[in-house]
Amino acid sequence: MSEFPKKKASFPIGLTLATAIAFLILCGLGAWQLQRLHWKENVLARIEALKTAPALPLVQVLTEKARPEDLAWTRVSVDCGDVAGEALPLVYGVHDGDVVWRAQAPCAVLAGPYNMILIDRGLVPALTSQVAPPPRAFDPPRRVVGVLIPIAQLGGDRAKILDRFTGRKPAPLVLMAEVETPAPAGITPAPLPAEISNRHLEYALTWFGLAVTLLFIYAAMLWRRVRP
Template identity: 35%
Template sequence: MGRLWFLLTIGLIGTVILVSLGVWQVQRLAWKQGMLARIEAQISADPVPLAEALDPEFRRYAPVEITGRFGQSHIRMLASRKTTGAVYRIIRPFRTDDGASILIDTGWQVQARDVVDAPQTRLTLTGNLDAPQEADGFTPDPDTKGNIWFARDVPAMAAALGTDPVLVVLRDAPETDLGVTPWPVDSAGIPNDHLQYAITWFSLAVIWVGMTLYFLRRTRRPVAKG
């Protein structure tokens, strides 16, 4: 009888823990979906002046409209697109009419194509503020001779191009050919695996219950006498 109660207790405790983890992931799923909806709404909102998006604090994904001129330098950052393969993101310096000097992620181009010179005319651009966290301890140092970077390290790129550490990802450049395809900000890169996690925990709970019933049945089975 003692063994029976032990197995039943372990089975109940394990089931409660696994079901609780599954319920927690369902709650996290609802929270993440709400967050993604808010981000998408912010991304697609009407653009505001850059100063408004930075004051009183930096608002990631805030849509902005900026007017000014591109600098003549650029950075190529190695990236990958599912349907294209390896490409370069082209990051350029941009000086706004109000004197701000920032980075513009203009978009992507295939590796074999030469980077075109940015137009030196006064332009009005629309994009979104971003603060990508792509660089880590495993990211190679930039190839300064080949002008190839391997992550959007905003502070380092700003230092290299002589701008403030502010990045705007281009959404639209009306009637302007920058020689790239825009790669606008979206929420696709934000992971949302909570449904899979919930299914995993609930599945483990079902398996745990099945194993508990199996061992309880074996324990209660009478031992055959010879």
């Protein structure tokens, strides 16, 4: 019997294209994490500088040219006027593994193009661990010193709260209260997280490591496929 020579395997074009696409995606995710790393380092540096930064008048900080993202973590002070309407609902959160609720209130102010800003007054300790707390009413804020956070960064239903103030022009920021005068009973200010994790370098190395591993796997499969 005669033996037929084995047909030489063709170059795996489909496998190569799939590997190339996956490799680019993994590298893109790694590069994105490096961008997040630089962003987080800037945020942490601003928070560190914030600890000793003086409070600026809110009317000075909020101007027509000021972008909300550029005002993040700026410490300001403001004298609040009253805003008619029902008390705002509490905001759900998690603190040290427990369910917590944050009090919020509107603050009437003439600052640049805006005439109102939302105040996050802090935690309500009496409601910690409650899944469905009863409504709570607090005295309106008067003089507040705190830091600005773009409302888009806080997520949740914060931005929807502003929809009820149809007759006003609320700023797209939340003032996280550090100190209120007079201090509201039953509220503990909690403007900044106790610790902000920064593991983006670890995540970037993971994505790049997966990309390199993918190349080794592809090389091994290609060698087995095309070898004599």
